[in-house]
Amino acid sequence: MKITVDMEACLLHGQCVIAAPEIFSFDDDGGLVWVAAPDEGLRDDAEAAADACPEQAIVIA
Amino acid sequence: MSHTVLNAEAMPYLDVSDPAFSIRSEAVADARDASWCARTPYGLAVLRYDDVQKLLRHPKLRQGSYRWPSHNGVTGLFARWWENMLLSQEGDTHARLRRMANPAFSPKLIGALQPKFTELANMLIDRFADRGECDFIAEFTEPYATGVICDLLGLPFEKWRELADIAADMGLALGVTFKQDLTTIDAATRRIFDYAEELVALRRAEPSDDFIGMLVRANAETDQLSDQELLDMIVLAIFGGIDTTRNQLGLAMATFVEHPDQWALLGEQPELARAAVEEVMRVRPTITWVTREATETFTYNDTEIPQGTTLHLFSQSAGSDPSVFPEPGFDIAAARKPHFGFGGGAHHCLGHFIARGDMTEALKLLSQRLKNPRFNGEVKWLPDSGNTGAITLPIAFDAA
Numbered sequence: 001m002k003i004t005v006d007m008e009a010c011l012l013h014g015q016c017v018i019a020a021p022e023i024f025s026f027d028d029d030g031g032l033v034w035v036a037a038p039d040e041g042l043r044d045d046a047e048a049a050a051d052a053c054p055e056q057a058i059v060i061a
Numbered sequence: 062m063s064h065t066v067l068n069a070e071a072m073p074y075l076d077v078s079d080p081a082f083s084i085r086s087e088a089v090a091d092a093r094d095a096s097w098c099a100r101t102p103y104g105l106a107v108l109r110y111d112d113v114q115k116l117l118r119h120p121k122l123r124q125g126s127y128r129w130p131s132h133n134g135v136t137g138l139f140a141r142w143w144e145n146m147l148l149s150q151e152g153d154t155h156a157r158l159r160r161m162a163n164p165a166f167s168p169k170l171i172g173a174l175q176p177k178f179t180e181l182a183n184m185l186i187d188r189f190a191d192r193g194e195c196d197f198i199a200e201f202t203e204p205y206a207t208g209v210i211c212d213l214l215g216l217p218f219e220k221w222r223e224l225a226d227i228a229a230d231m232g233l234a235l236g237v238t239f240k241q242d243l244t245t246i247d248a249a250t251r252r253i254f255d256y257a258e259e260l261v262a263l264r265r266a267e268p269s270d271d272f273i274g275m276l277v278r279a280n281a282e283t284d285q286l287s288d289q290e291l292l293d294m295i296v297l298a299i300f301g302g303i304d305t306t307r308n309q310l311g312l313a314m315a316t317f318v319e320h321p322d323q324w325a326l327l328g329e330q331p332e333l334a335r336a337a338v339e340e341v342m343r344v345r346p347t348i349t350w351v352t353r354e355a356t357e358t359f360t361y362n363d364t365e366i367p368q369g370t371t372l373h374l375f376s377q378s379a380g381s382d383p384s385v386f387p388e389p390g391f392d393i394a395a396a397r398k399p400h401f402g403f404g405g406g407a408h409h410c411l412g413h414f415i416a417r418g419d420m421t422e423a424l425k426l427l428s429q430r431l432k433n434p435r436f437n438g439e440v441k442w443l444p445d446s447g448n449t450g451a452i453t454l455p456i457a458f459d460a461a
């Protein structure tokens with residue numbers, strides 16, 4: 001599974017960090033970081049994050 | 062305010078407690094030109110787009126209205142709910158509750174309600190279209206906003222009046238007469254919880270994949286959403302979904318009446334309806350500010366903000382900030398930066414897929430069926446600050 005975030009659309013709400021903390025987090029400067037190729041076992045979490053993103057900026061492939 | 066803000070003397074002052082105060086006034090625009098921030102009787106007002114955006118997700122700020130009941134010396138049913146529901150929570154508890162609620166608010170689930178929105182909007186328009194006039198609030202936005210919540214909860218439309226009345230009584234809690242109205246407010250809270258309990262009992266007996274069904278499932282299949290938290294969430298959806306949508310759609314119509322060319326354009330190009338919702342919420346958000354409170358002392362823009370300071374983030378003045386919107390006029394075809402009408406950060410509106418979906422559908426159908434809408438009598442308004450909107454909005458139009 002591959003995760004990309006459209007950083008043009010992302011507004012750093014952090015809903016993905018709430019929905020899937022094992023994949024998404026904020027770094028010390030408040031920037032969004034994420035595991036680009038997480039384990040398949042995290043698919044449900046990844047999809048929950050993509051659904052929860054208010055800007056619909058997360059793409060899972 | 063007992064908290065002294067360093068540099069405060071240099072900041073403009075806005076008396077937001079004055080009933081005549083308007084968040085769209087020249088005074089607010091001048092204050093925004095002069096400073097990123099103004100003093101008010103209730104704390105600070107943040108005026109510019111970039112600062113509202115940053116402070117909405119600032120780690121030293123929490124949602125600021127959680128103490129509203131205790132502030133008013135109020136305890137009881139409403140106070141218990143208010144202090145425990147999602148919006149009043151932070152950190153791990155907020156994250157847990159939000160994770161549990163997310164599936165019930167997912168775009169997939171909400172997308173399935175779209176045909177119901179269409180049916181509801183057409184049914185309401187049918188009732189007054191031939192007359193060529195209506196009170197847009199009483200005859201459209203109120204039954205529509207409440208009817209959408211009925212659809213969400215799986216209740217028949219006929220329940221809308223009762224639900225709207227309960228929500229209105231509960232809404233008195235947000236006003237200045239909170240304490241005087243407490244008996245009415247708590248009675249309404251009791252009734253709304255009775256509703257929620259009934260709905261939960263139904264879904265427990267007959268599981269389903271709808272809104273309540275998803276929440277009941279989170280309660281049954283995890284140990285992360287207690288029975289009380291389940292009911293509190295349902296009550297929040299009812300409380301948070303009705304007045305907001307009613308007011309926002311009323312503001313949409315009032316804005317379009319003032320911009321007939323834009324209404325005509327929408328009528329010709331209904332695919333602009335989604336963008337129209339965003340543009341209305343930029344220039345006329347019903348929630349004109351959201352409230353935050355400093356959890357510890359921090360420095361921002363060279364200003365020391367003491368712990369406990371209340372900050373009002375002005376979505377209204379951010380949405381017309383000339384540094385981001387050099388041509389701020391109402392234009393549904395313009396490409397715009399995002400507005401803050403749904404807040405932002407951890408507390409970003411959970412119901413926004415519903416609200417965006419139902420308002421888009423409503424504007425699409427209304428612009429097809431009501432041509433040349435115009436004011437048709439006196440419009441009565443809520444104050445132009447806090448949560449605003451029209452109370453009555455008589456319009457006349459040419460039925461298409």
Ligand code: HEM
Nearest residue numbers: 147148298301302305306309351403404408410411412416
């Ligand atoms: C046009 C309609 C609506 C507007 C303008 C609106 C606006 C907002 C805003 C500004 C907030 C953030 C408040 C803050 O940060 O202090 C919010 C939060 C929330 N809204 Fe909405 N809302 C609307 C419709 C709805 C609907 C239809 C529902 C549910 C069915 C809903 C449920 C919620 C919930 C549960 C929260 C709390 C989220 C949290 O604290 O994590 N809203 N809304």
Ligand code: SF4
Nearest residue numbers: 010011013014016053
């Ligand atoms: S939820 Fe969406 S907008 Fe918010 S930080 Fe994550 S990707 Fe960005």
